[in-house]
Amino acid sequence: MSTPTVSLPVPRVPGRRGRLQDIPVDGRKRVLLASPRGYCAGVDGALCLGYPPPDRPAPAERGRQATDATCPRVSKVHREAGRFARDDFEILLIGHLGHEEVEGTAGEAPEHVTIVNSPEEADTVQVRDPEKVVWLSQTTLSVDETMETVRRLRLRFPHLQDPPSDDICYATQNRQVAIKKVATDAELVIVVGSANSSNSVRLVEVALEYGAKAAYRVDYASEVRQEWLDGVASVGVTSGASVPEVLVQEVLDDLAGAGYRDVEEIRTAEEDLMFSLPKELRQDASGRRDERALGGRDRT
Numbered sequence: 001m002s003t004p005t006v007s008l009p010v011p012r013v014p015g016r017r018g019r020l021q022d023i024p025v026d027g028r029k030r031v032l033l034a035s036p037r038g039y040c041a042g043v044d045g046a047l048c049l050g051y052p053p054p055d056r057p058a059p060a061e062r063g064r065q066a067t068d069a070t071c072p073r074v075s076k077v078h079r080e081a082g083r084f085a086r087d088d089f090e091i092l093l094i095g096h097l098g099h100e101e102v103e104g105t106a107g108e109a110p111e112h113v114t115i116v117n118s119p120e121e122a123d124t125v126q127v128r129d130p131e132k133v134v135w136l137s138q139t140t141l142s143v144d145e146t147m148e149t150v151r152r153l154r155l156r157f158p159h160l161q162d163p164p165s166d167d168i169c170y171a172t173q174n175r176q177v178a179i180k181k182v183a184t185d186a187e188l189v190i191v192v193g194s195a196n197s198s199n200s201v202r203l204v205e206v207a208l209e210y211g212a213k214a215a216y217r218v219d220y221a222s223e224v225r226q227e228w229l230d231g232v233a234s235v236g237v238t239s240g241a242s243v244p245e246v247l248v249q250e251v252l253d254d255l256a257g258a259g260y261r262d263v264e265e266i267r268t269a270e271e272d273l274m275f276s277l278p279k280e281l282r283q284d285a286s287g288r289r290d291e292r293a294l295g296g297r298d299r300t
């Protein structure tokens with residue numbers, strides 16, 4: 001099946017043109033814009049990546065309301081960690097040491113979790129009972145690298161149990177599939193996303209692995225350097241799951257100023273998933289609606 005491509009109008013962000021120079025290159029200058037990109041359903045719903053139980057929101061203090069807004073995809077991994085720990089499994093948690101999501105999941109069962117930071121660590125990690133081991137993962141990892149880690153773990157622990165379903169979330173997977181497709185045709189890939197965004201950093205790695213000659217992560221358009229564009233005809237662009245689209249549009253606008261006016265969207269999946277707000281916020285929102293319906297009358 002061929003990937004649908006759509007030519008997009010050149011974006012217009014007032015006052016941005018002219019930062020990068022339009023220097024001729026061999027071939028037609030174009031942008032390959034990955035889709036899906038940007039906000040996932042978790043970020044769109046202003047959800048978080050979870051935290052260990054001791055850090056859970058405390059009961060309301062001084063009239064403030066605390067809400068657990070962990071993304072449902074992360075909560076699912078928390079529940080799995082709790083369940084396997086109760087069954088006395090040793091949990092090999094594939095993820096990046098120090099990342100807040102990994103700390104949150106490990107905190108669910110600290111006595112049972114060992115973090116496996118890389119495929120290389122799979123070759124050395126020690127477990128107390130090789131017959132009773134399960135792997136779980138951070139939701140925002142590279143799918144390919146995680147599978148390589150699992151493969152190496154299974155060579156050492158043939159009884160390694162799989163999680164009941166994928167831990168790497170749909171948004172991370174979809175953005176990686178899209179950038180793989182883009183990277184096969186792009187000489188340069190620009191990923192908009194912050195340095196502490198695991199899924200953004202993974203997009204840079206995946207782009208390089210799948211054929212991009214160069215790939216860089218930027219927080220803002222102003223970080224795109226003129227020399228990255230030297231001799232480059234095709235530029236791939238994507239963004240991490242917590243990046244507002246306006247930041248991508250600013251990159252596209254600077255690229256348009258440098259002659260990359262043809263923008264082709266490479267769409268590999270449609271996303272229409274929505275997560276509901278935490279219960280307290282739903283109640284709060286419906287309370288506000290009721291209040292508006294009462295026309296602001298004093299109901300006390």
Ligand code: SF4
Pocket residue numbers: 040041042043047048071072073074139140169170171172199241
């Ligand atoms: Fe949830 Fe995945 Fe978005 Fe993270 S990237 S907030 S796990 S949907």
